[in-house]
Amino acid sequence: MSLKHAILGFLNLKPLSGYDLKKAFDQSVRHFWPANQSQIYRTLAQMVEEGLLEKEIIAREERLDLKIYQISPKGQAELQRWLATPLPTSENREPFLIQIFFGGQLSDEALLHLLHEQLKMAEERLQVYEAIYQANQAKASQASDPRALFLSMLTLAYGKKGDQALLAWLREAIEQIENKNYTF
Amino acid sequence: MSLKHAILGFLNLKPLSGYDLKKAFDQSVRHFWPANQSQIYRTLAQMVEEGLLEKEIIAREERLDLKIYQISPKGQAELQRWLATPLPTSENREPFLIQIFFGGQLSDEALLHLLHEQLKMAEERLQVYEAIYQANQAKASQASDPRALFLSMLTLAYGKKGDQALLAWLREAIEQIENKNYTF
DNA sequence: CTGTCCATGTAAGGCGTTACATGATTGT
DNA sequence: ACAATCATGTAACGCCTTACATGGACAG
Numbered sequence: 001m002s003l004k005h006a007i008l009g010f011l012n013l014k015p016l017s018g019y020d021l022k023k024a025f026d027q028s029v030r031h032f033w034p035a036n037q038s039q040i041y042r043t044l045a046q047m048v049e050e051g052l053l054e055k056e057i058i059a060r061e062e063r064l065d066l067k068i069y070q071i072s073p074k075g076q077a078e079l080q081r082w083l084a085t086p087l088p089t090s091e092n093r094e095p096f097l098i099q100i101f102f103g104g105q106l107s108d109e110a111l112l113h114l115l116h117e118q119l120k121m122a123e124e125r126l127q128v129y130e131a132i133y134q135a136n137q138a139k140a141s142q143a144s145d146p147r148a149l150f151l152s153m154l155t156l157a158y159g160k161k162g163d164q165a166l167l168a169w170l171r172e173a174i175e176q177i178e179n180k181n182y183t184f
Numbered sequence: 185m186s187l188k189h190a191i192l193g194f195l196n197l198k199p200l201s202g203y204d205l206k207k208a209f210d211q212s213v214r215h216f217w218p219a220n221q222s223q224i225y226r227t228l229a230q231m232v233e234e235g236l237l238e239k240e241i242i243a244r245e246e247r248l249d250l251k252i253y254q255i256s257p258k259g260q261a262e263l264q265r266w267l268a269t270p271l272p273t274s275e276n277r278e279p280f281l282i283q284i285f286f287g288g289q290l291s292d293e294a295l296l297h298l299l300h301e302q303l304k305m306a307e308e309r310l311q312v313y314e315a316i317y318q319a320n321q322a323k324a325s326q327a328s329d330p331r332a333l334f335l336s337m338l339t340l341a342y343g344k345k346g347d348q349a350l351l352a353w354l355r356e357a358i359e360q361i362e363n364k365n366y367t368f
Numbered sequence: 369c370t371g372t373c374c375a376t377g378t379a380a381g382g383c384g385t386t387a388c389a390t391g392a393t394t395g396t
Numbered sequence: 397a398c399a400a401t402c403a404t405g406t407a408a409c410g411c412c413t414t415a416c417a418t419g420g421a422c423a424g
Contacts, residue, residue, distance in 0.1 A: 001411075002279040009286035019375050029285055032278040039412060041377055063420055064375050083283050084294040086301035089309070092276045094216040095186040097339045099267050101213055102193035104332025110268040111335075117270035125273070137368065148288025150366035151295075155281045157368065158353055165349035169342055182334035184321065184341065185383075203403050223384060225405055247392055248403050 003043055006033055008052065008079040011071040015056075018044055018067065028152070031129075031159055044069055052078060100173075108177055115177070119170045126163040129156055187227055190217055192236065192263040195255040199240070202228055202251065212336070215313075215343055228253055236262060284357075292361055299361070303354045310347040313340055 010016060010024050018041050025035040047053045052075035058066040071079070096118060103111050133156055136149070143149045176182070194200060194208050202225050209219040231237045236259035242250040255263070280302060287295050317340055320333070327333045360366070 002277070002282055003411080005279075006282050006286075009282065009289070012286075012289060017375075018377090029282060032276070032281040034275050034277075034412095036413065038377075038379095038414085043411095045377095064377095064418090066375075079286075079289070083286060083290050084297070086298050087279050087283070089302075089305050090277065090279055091218050092216070092278075093186070093218075093274065094276075094342075095189075095271050095274055097216040097342060098186055098190050098193065098213060099271070100342075101216075101336050101339050102190075102196075102263075102267060103335035103338075104329060105193070105196060105263070106267050113268070114270055118273075121273050133368075140368070145288060146366045147364075150360070150368055151287035152285050153368040154287075154353075154357055155285050157357075158278075158281060158284075158350075161349045161353045162346065165345045166342075169338075169345045173338055173341075176334070180331075182330045184317075184324070184334055184337040187383080201403075202405090218384095220385065222386085222405075222407095227383095229405095248390090248405095250403075 001043075002033065003035060003039065004047060004052070005079060005082045006035070007040070007043065007047065008071055008075050009083075011053065011069055012076060012079055015068050015070040017069070021069075029155075032155060047075070051075075111177060112174060115170055115174050119167065119174070122163050122166045122170065126160065126167070129160045129163065132156060133160070185227075186217065187219060187223065188231060188236070189263060189266045190219070191224070191227065191231065192255060192259050193267075195237065195253055196260060196263055199252050199254040201253070205253075213339075216339060231259070235259075295361060296358060299354055299358050303351065303358070306347050306350045306354065310344065310351070313344045313347065316340060317344070 006025070006029060007021060010021060016024065018037075021044075022035065022037050022040055025033070025040075029035075044053065044055075048055050048069070052072060054070045054072050056068045056070065058068060060066060096114070099106075099114055100111075103114075106114075133153070136153055136156075140146070140149060190209070190213060191205060194205060200208065202221075205228075206219065206221050206224055209217070209224075213219075228237065228239075232239050232253070236256060238254045238256050240252045240254065242252060244250060280298070283290075283298055284295075287298075290298075317337070320337055320340075324330070324333060
C-alpha cells in the first residue's frame with residue numbers, strides 16, 4: 001500500500017498530526033497521490049497497530065486532544081525497504097481514452113468537443129506546474145538539501161513532460177480530425 | 185463507472201458473451217482499462233438488472249449454457265450520452281513518483297536502480313506498442329471504417345507519446361544524478 | 369456574527385483484486 | 397495423457413470516496 005509508505009516518508013522527516021499530514025499531501029504529492037482525510041486517519045490507526053508508528057497524545061484544555069505520530073524503528077526499516085524496491089508499472093486507467101477508442105460511434109463535433117476540453121484542462125494543469133516550478137527555483141539557492149529538493153522537483157518535471165506530451169497528442173489529433181486525415 | 189461504458193461500447197458493435205468480452209478487453213483497451221474476469225461477470229449481471237443489456241441464454245447439451253449479452257435501446261442511449269460527455273481529468277496514482285519524491289532518503293545507487301528498472305519497463309512497453317501499431321498499419325488499407333480505426337489507433341499513439349516522454353524524463357534524471365547535477 | 373481554520377473521527381458504499389470452484393472440448 | 401481453451405460464476409478482502417458528525421479558536 002503506497003499511502004502507508006508516503007506517510008512513512010513524511011513522518012521520517014518529522015512527526016506530524018493527521019491534520020498536518022493531510023496538508024503535507026495536499027501541498028506536494030497530491031498530483032500523483034491524492035490522499036483523503038478520512039483515509040489518512042484510518043490508515044494512521046492501522047499503522048500504529050502494526051507498530052510502524054508511535055502515537056503521542058497531547059492533551060489541551062478545552063480542545064480536542066492533539067495526536068502526533070512518530071515513525072518507529074520498524075517503520076523506518078519498512079520505509080527504507082520499500083523506497084529501494086523497484087515497483088511494477090502501475091496500471092493506470094484513462095476513461096477518456098475509452099471515449100476516444102469508441103469514438104467511431106460519435107460525430108466529429110462531439111469528438112472535437114471532448115478533445116478541446118482535455119486540451120483546456122491540460123493547459124491549466126501545466127500552468128499550475130510551471131508556477132510551482134518557478135516558485136521553487138527561486139528558493140533553490142538557499143536549499144539545505146539540494147539533492148532532496150532536486151528529487152522532489154523531478155516529480156514535477158514528470159508532470160510537466162507528461163502534460164506536454166498530452167498537449168502535443170491532443171493538438172495533432174484535433175488537426176487530423178478536422179482535416180479528416182485518418183492516417184497513422 | 186467506465187467499465188460499464190466500455191462494455192456498452194463493445195456490445196454496441198456486436199453481442200458477446202462474458203468470456204468474449206474479457207478477450208475483447210485484453211486485446212484492445214487493457215492498456216488504459218484493464219478489466220478482470222470476475223468483475224466483468226458481476227457488472228454484466230448488474231447491467232441486465234439496470235436494463236442496459238439483454239441476456240440471451242443459449243442451452244447446449246452437456247455443456248454450460250452460453251450467455252450472450254446484447255445492448256438495449258436504453259443502453260445505447262446511455263452509451264451515446266456518456267461518450268459525448270467530457271470527463272474531468274482522472275487522478276492517476278504513481279507510486280513510483282512517491283519513491284522519487286522521498287528519494288532524498290536513498291543512496292544514488294538505490295535511486296539509479298529504481299530509475300533503470302523503470303527505463304527497462306518503459307522500453308519494453310514501447311516496443312509492444314510499436315509492434316501493435318505496425319501490425320495495424322499493414323491492415324489499414326483494407327479497413328471498412330478508416331475513421332474508427334484511426335480513433336482506436338489514437339489511443340495507441342497516446343501510449344507511445346506518453347512512454348517516449350517518460351523515457352526522456354528517465355534518461356535526463358539518470359544523467360543528472362550520475363553527474364550530481366541538481367539543477368532544475 | 370459569520371466563515372474559515374484547527375482537529376478529530378465514524379459509516380456506508382463502490383470499484384477492483386485474488387482466490388476458489390467446476391467441467392467439457394480441443395490441440396499436442 | 398496433459399495442457400490449454402472454452403465458459404461460467406461466488407466469496408472475501410482491500411483501497412478509496414462521500415457523507416456525516418462535532419466543536420473550539422480566530423479573523424474580518
